[in-house]
Amino acid sequence: MALAQVKELPRSRAATKELRRQQLIDSTIHSIAKRGFADTTLADVADGAGLSRGIVNFHFQSKDQLLVETLQFLADEYRDNWQKALGKAGDSAIERLAALISADFEAAVCNRKKIAVWFAFWGEAKSRPTYLKLCADRDLEYEAVMRGICAELIAEGPYPALDMDGLVSGISALTDGLWLDVLVEPKAFDREAAKRTVWLFLSGLLPRHLGPDGSIKTRGAGS
Amino acid sequence: MALAQVKELPRSRAATKELRRQQLIDSTIHSIAKRGFADTTLADVADGAGLSRGIVNFHFQSKDQLLVETLQFLADEYRDNWQKALGKAGDSAIERLAALISADFEAAVCNRKKIAVWFAFWGEAKSRPTYLKLCADRDLEYEAVMRGICAELIAEGPYPALDMDGLVSGISALTDGLWLDVLVEPKAFDREAAKRTVWLFLSGLLPRHLGPDGSIKTRGAGS
Amino acid sequence: MALAQVKELPRSRAATKELRRQQLIDSTIHSIAKRGFADTTLADVADGAGLSRGIVNFHFQSKDQLLVETLQFLADEYRDNWQKALGKAGDSAIERLAALISADFEAAVCNRKKIAVWFAFWGEAKSRPTYLKLCADRDLEYEAVMRGICAELIAEGPYPALDMDGLVSGISALTDGLWLDVLVEPKAFDREAAKRTVWLFLSGLLPRHLGPDGSIKTRGAGS
Amino acid sequence: MALAQVKELPRSRAATKELRRQQLIDSTIHSIAKRGFADTTLADVADGAGLSRGIVNFHFQSKDQLLVETLQFLADEYRDNWQKALGKAGDSAIERLAALISADFEAAVCNRKKIAVWFAFWGEAKSRPTYLKLCADRDLEYEAVMRGICAELIAEGPYPALDMDGLVSGISALTDGLWLDVLVEPKAFDREAAKRTVWLFLSGLLPRHLGPDGSIKTRGAGS
DNA sequence: AATGAATGAGCTTTCATTCAT
DNA sequence: GATGAATGAAAGCTCATTCAT
Numbered sequence: 001m002a003l004a005q006v007k008e009l010p011r012s013r014a015a016t017k018e019l020r021r022q023q024l025i026d027s028t029i030h031s032i033a034k035r036g037f038a039d040t041t042l043a044d045v046a047d048g049a050g051l052s053r054g055i056v057n058f059h060f061q062s063k064d065q066l067l068v069e070t071l072q073f074l075a076d077e078y079r080d081n082w083q084k085a086l087g088k089a090g091d092s093a094i095e096r097l098a099a100l101i102s103a104d105f106e107a108a109v110c111n112r113k114k115i116a117v118w119f120a121f122w123g124e125a126k127s128r129p130t131y132l133k134l135c136a137d138r139d140l141e142y143e144a145v146m147r148g149i150c151a152e153l154i155a156e157g158p159y160p161a162l163d164m165d166g167l168v169s170g171i172s173a174l175t176d177g178l179w180l181d182v183l184v185e186p187k188a189f190d191r192e193a194a195k196r197t198v199w200l201f202l203s204g205l206l207p208r209h210l211g212p213d214g215s216i217k218t219r220g221a222g223s
Numbered sequence: 224m225a226l227a228q229v230k231e232l233p234r235s236r237a238a239t240k241e242l243r244r245q246q247l248i249d250s251t252i253h254s255i256a257k258r259g260f261a262d263t264t265l266a267d268v269a270d271g272a273g274l275s276r277g278i279v280n281f282h283f284q285s286k287d288q289l290l291v292e293t294l295q296f297l298a299d300e301y302r303d304n305w306q307k308a309l310g311k312a313g314d315s316a317i318e319r320l321a322a323l324i325s326a327d328f329e330a331a332v333c334n335r336k337k338i339a340v341w342f343a344f345w346g347e348a349k350s351r352p353t354y355l356k357l358c359a360d361r362d363l364e365y366e367a368v369m370r371g372i373c374a375e376l377i378a379e380g381p382y383p384a385l386d387m388d389g390l391v392s393g394i395s396a397l398t399d400g401l402w403l404d405v406l407v408e409p410k411a412f413d414r415e416a417a418k419r420t421v422w423l424f425l426s427g428l429l430p431r432h433l434g435p436d437g438s439i440k441t442r443g444a445g446s
Numbered sequence: 447m448a449l450a451q452v453k454e455l456p457r458s459r460a461a462t463k464e465l466r467r468q469q470l471i472d473s474t475i476h477s478i479a480k481r482g483f484a485d486t487t488l489a490d491v492a493d494g495a496g497l498s499r500g501i502v503n504f505h506f507q508s509k510d511q512l513l514v515e516t517l518q519f520l521a522d523e524y525r526d527n528w529q530k531a532l533g534k535a536g537d538s539a540i541e542r543l544a545a546l547i548s549a550d551f552e553a554a555v556c557n558r559k560k561i562a563v564w565f566a567f568w569g570e571a572k573s574r575p576t577y578l579k580l581c582a583d584r585d586l587e588y589e590a591v592m593r594g595i596c597a598e599l600i601a602e603g604p605y606p607a608l609d610m611d612g613l614v615s616g617i618s619a620l621t622d623g624l625w626l627d628v629l630v631e632p633k634a635f636d637r638e639a640a641k642r643t644v645w646l647f648l649s650g651l652l653p654r655h656l657g658p659d660g661s662i663k664t665r666g667a668g669s
Numbered sequence: 670m671a672l673a674q675v676k677e678l679p680r681s682r683a684a685t686k687e688l689r690r691q692q693l694i695d696s697t698i699h700s701i702a703k704r705g706f707a708d709t710t711l712a713d714v715a716d717g718a719g720l721s722r723g724i725v726n727f728h729f730q731s732k733d734q735l736l737v738e739t740l741q742f743l744a745d746e747y748r749d750n751w752q753k754a755l756g757k758a759g760d761s762a763i764e765r766l767a768a769l770i771s772a773d774f775e776a777a778v779c780n781r782k783k784i785a786v787w788f789a790f791w792g793e794a795k796s797r798p799t800y801l802k803l804c805a806d807r808d809l810e811y812e813a814v815m816r817g818i819c820a821e822l823i824a825e826g827p828y829p830a831l832d833m834d835g836l837v838s839g840i841s842a843l844t845d846g847l848w849l850d851v852l853v854e855p856k857a858f859d860r861e862a863a864k865r866t867v868w869l870f871l872s873g874l875l876p877r878h879l880g881p882d883g884s885i886k887t888r889g890a891g892s
Numbered sequence: 893a894a895t896g897a898a899t900g901a902g903c904t905t906t907c908a909t910t911c912a913t
Numbered sequence: 914g915a916t917g918a919a920t921g922a923a924a925g926c927t928c929a930t931t932c933a934t
Contacts, residue, residue, distance in 0.1 A: 016918075017918080020918085020919095033349060033350075034350060035350050036346070036347045036349070036350035036351060037260070037261055037346055037347065038260055038261040038347060039350065041902085041903065041904085042903080042904065042905090043902090043903080043904095051919080051920090052919065052920045052921060053920080053921060053922090054905080054906080054907085054919075054920065054921065054922095055918095055919070055920080056904090056905095057904075057905055057906075058918075058919070058920095059918095062904080062905080063903095063904065063905090112349065116346075116348075116349035116350075119342065119345045119346040119348070119349075120346035120347070121346070122342045122345075122346060122403065122406060122407070123259070123260055123339075123342040123343035123344070123345060123346025123347065124259045124260065124261060124343070124346065125339075125342070125406060125407065126256060126259070126335065126339040126342075126406055127256075127257060127258050127259035127262065127339075128259065132407065135407050136407050136408060139407060139408070161435050162423075162435075163419075163423060165416070166416070166419060166420040166423045167423070169401070169404065169416075169417075169420055170397060170420045170421075170423060170424050172400065173396070173397050173398075173399075173400025173401045173403070173404070173420070174393060174396050174397055174400055174424075175396075175400070176396075176399070176400035176403050177395065177396025177397055177398070177399035177400030177401075177403075178392070178396045178400075180345065180396070180399050180400075181392065181396070183345060183348060183349055184345070184348065184355065184358050184359050184362060185359060185362070193388070193389070193392075194392075196386070196389060197389040197392055197393045197396070198393075200385075200386060200389045200390070200393065200428070201393050201397075201424045201427070201428065202427075203427070204424070204426070204427020204428040204430075205423070205424065205427040207427075212384050212385075239893080240893085243893090243894095264927080264928060264929085265928075265929060265930090266927095266928070266929095274894085274895090275894060275895045275896060276895075276896055276897090277894075277895060277896065277897095277930080277931080277932085278893095278894070278895080279929090279930095280929075280930060280931075281893080281894070281895095285929080285930080286928095286929060286930090462914080463914090466914090466915095479795060479796075480796060481796050482792070482793045482795070482796035482797065483706070483707055483792055483793065484706055484707040484793060485796065487906080487907060487908085488907075488908060488909090489906095489907075489908095497915085497916090498915060498916045498917060499916075499917055499918090500909080500910080500911085500915075500916065500917065500918095501914095501915070501916080502908090502909095503908075503909055503910080504914080504915070504916095508908080508909085509907095509908060509909090558795065562792075562794075562795040562796075565788065565791045565792040565794070565795075566792035566793070567792070568788045568791075568792060568849065568852060568853070569705070569706055569785075569788040569789040569790070569791060569792025569793065570705045570706065570707060570789070570792065571785075571788070571852060571853065572702060572705070572781065572785035572788075572852055573702075573703060573704050573705035573708065573785075574705060578853065581853050582853050582854060585853060585854070607881050608869075608881075609865070609869060611862070612862070612865055612866040612869045612870075613869070615847070615850065615862075615863075615866055616843060616866045616867075616869065616870050618846065618850075619842070619843050619844075619845075619846025619847045619849070619850070619866070620839060620842050620843055620846055620870075621842075621846070622842075622845070622846035622849050623841065623842025623843055623844070623845035623846030623847075623849075624838070624842045624846075626791065626842070626845050626846075627838065627842070629791060629794060629795055630791070630794065630801065630804050630805050630808060631805060631808070639834070639835070639838075640838075642832070642835060643835040643838055643839045643842070644839075646831075646832060646835045646836070646839060646874070647839050647843075647870045647873070647874065648873075649873070650870070650871075650872070650873020650874040650876075651869070651870065651873040653873075658830055658831075685897075686897080689897085689898095710923085710924065710925085711924080711925065711926085712923090712924080712925095720898080720899090721898065721899045721900060722899080722900060722901090722926095723898075723899060723900065723901095723926080723927080723928085724897095724898070724899080725925090725926095726925075726926055726927075727897075727898070727899090728897095731925080731926080732924095732925065732926090
């Protein structure tokens with residue numbers, strides 16, 4: 001009831017405009033996940049949002065612009081998710097790593113709908129420079145933070161022989177690759193098993209920080 | 224002149240037909256890589272093959288059918304590639320693993336054009352059951368072989384604590400995830416570095432078979 | 447300050463309304479000249495007037511109505527222009543003729559912007575009876591006056607063989623035809639040369655009133 | 670019956686293509702005359718030609734292109750008409766002038782439908798450089814020929830005081846201006862009267878060649 | 893077997909018009 | 914009075930598909 005009331009509350013024009021844009025972006029994500037990128041029409045998006053046909057061009061000028069802003073929204077949401085997880089994490093490098101990896105498999109970003117849309121954009125990326133840029137930026141920011149964490153871990157270990165670049169790109173690859181399973185084998189996919197797989201591979205490389213079961217070793221215990 | 228004659232040689236109808244179909248599939252892959260899945264039209268495909276407009280419907284009945292057969296071709300080519308590598312590999316499990324992983328990064332299958340097309344199909348997969356089935360089958364066959372190899376490795380190690388499912392899905396995820404880099408960061412991508420990354424992660428889990436530098440340990444040494 | 451005050455002065459509702467309507471008609475003329483009739487949208491008109499989108503329908507009910515009133519304004523302005531010229535002219539027929547012809551080439555009505563709009567309406571006239579009526583009325587009124595003047599000139603000459611209808615329609619045709627040059631060859635067009643051309647053609651028909659150089663012969667000289 | 674048979678005759682593909690293009694241009698002229706430039710849609714054009722909706726984009730790529738080629742056709746037809754008339758005319762300058770002027774009022778080019786289309790294009794000319802160019806070129810070619818004729822007439826007269834530029838631009842203006850009457854006052858317009866009007870104005874300037882009734886004076890008679 | 897003109901459904905986009913604020 | 918978000922009809926255009934040649 002309170003919710004319904006909010007809906008009826010008079011809002012400022014600016015607020016309404018932003019609301020409409022978000023409605024349309026949500027509807028776009030929904031449609032791409034349901035129908036695919038190639039089969040998503042503006043009519044689908046408008047219908048999905050319960051609005052009229054001309055609405056998208058009114059708020060986004062063109063279909064292209066809507067798609068770009070949808071990808072931007074997705075990238076922002078992804079970044080916000082891991083940044084928030086990082087904010088809540090403990091100070092140690094291994095705890096921050098755990099937070100980052102865990103964030104990638106949270107239901108908010110790691111669900112079949114969202115991942116279907118990510119792959120849709122990756123699929124179009126090569127032929128659309130704008131998408132490519134947005135996707136590359138997403139990765140860059142993530143990997144910069146990951147690189148800092150890995151540098152700390154290597155120093156702490158110490159793991160003098162461990163190649164940091166390989167470590168960083170391998171972690172990213174593992175999560176991205178496991179995301180594909182959400183898409184292709186949705187029934188078999190298990191969020192916890194996926195996280196365990198990442199920990200398994202990391203435990204071999206960071207034995208001073210992780211047990212083979214993914215357990216985090218407290219610092220002093222190593223001596 | 225001999226060449227020209229070959230061109231003019233009357234071939235069997237079936238052979239010509241198969242030739243045309245392959246021409247069109249090649250042109251489809253080329254176009255998807257260049258223009259993206261959504262922007263690939265039958266006119267593009269026909270033009271790319273230097274053939275007339277109506278040709279695709281003539282040989283494949285519909286655009287959908289062309290796309291399905293293109294994906295099928297890609298999956299066959301991928302399978303043939305790793306199977307051939309397996310055939311040439313030594314008998315030991317670790318050598319067969321090395322062959323499989325190496326195959327995934329061979330230029331024949333791991334190049335920006337082909338990978339762009341794979342992602343294009345993955346992007347559409349969720350909304351098209353036929354694509355999903357083909358993609359899932361590709362993975363199933365690969366992972367069945369991989370599972371056999373990993374079982375051997377675990378027994379050989381022995382690595383009694385090593386989770387085989389995690390190992391198998393992690394290996395697949397690593398290669399798929401590294402493929403994304405070919406698409407998104409083509410300049411930074413380095414085939415050899417990618418392979419080393421996989422070996423790095425495996426060396427932590429299979430210390431009896433692999434050195435941290437990716438070197439394969441000979442069997443006798445273990446005793 | 448006085449000016450600013452005038453701007454801020456509360457005017458009567460009717461005055462404001464009339465002001466807005468004129469602003470919109472001016473903007474319409476401006477847009478038709480710039481973009482053409484077919485490409486002039488109400489958004490263009492509103493933007494050009496610095497007003498909001500819905501404003502035209504508010505003041506004119508429909509786009510059609512705005513266009514009709516714009517044409518009406520143009521016709522009124524044209525008529526006012528030659529009538530004012532006539533008012534200032536001497537009493538003799540030849541002086542009134544000179545005033546009329548001169549009026550047609552005054553900068554107020556004979557400039558590329560206004561003429562572009564006239565031709566735009568003439569171009570649509572056949573298919574829109576309302577425009578046709580307004581255009582025909584403009585000509586009728588002008589030609590009625592012209593007919594009176596020509597009758598006097600023929601009597602004065604006297605030029606018993608001169609066909610009055612041909613004379614009148616020829617004069618109109620000459621000015622309209624020369625207007626087309628403003629549109630099509632704006633660089634070559636020369637207001638004074640155009641007027642001389644009209645006089646040149648008239649001098650052949652009205653030798654008792656005009657020298658071949660366009661000079662007006664005083665009355666007494668004829669006797 | 671013979672006609673029907675012709676229709677059924679197998680023609681070459683190239684011929685069919687040209688036929689279709691002409692059909693569509695004819696239908697475009699018809700529609701602009703009937704509905705006006707602004708209200709002519711591709712659906713109207715296709716329907717008018719009894720063909721399907723997509724046909725115009727197939728043969729002309731875009732609506733713009735169709736309109737440009739329609740104007741081009743009109744300009745070509747106009748030029749062909751006066752050139753053919755010139756070809757049939759006698760050798761003397763006055764006969765060639767008579768042929769040119771007569772051509773401008775022939776039913777083939779001087780009818781309400783065609784003239785409505787000319788004015789439609791003139792109306793859009795200012796805002797579309799391509800139209801402007803085509804219209805200017807039409808005039809240029811015509812006036813170049815007219816200039817040659819007038820030079821001869823002036824020399825023959827001789828009319829040493831006669832301004833050739835004024836004469837040429839005046840003749841063009843007279844015919845263009847009289848065309849407007851076809852549009853605005855179709856009932857009152859009389860092809861013969863219009864021609865007489867041009868002759869009337871010319872007779873005053875070329876007394877050695879023309880009688881006031883438009884009669885051409887034979888050469889010898891001048892002496 | 894192959895061509896390419898033709899079709900027509902469906903797309904994105906534009907825009908006159910409406911109306912709550 | 915005036916605004917501008919929203920509507921929805923209609924436009925131009927694309928393109929898979931058909932089919933006579």
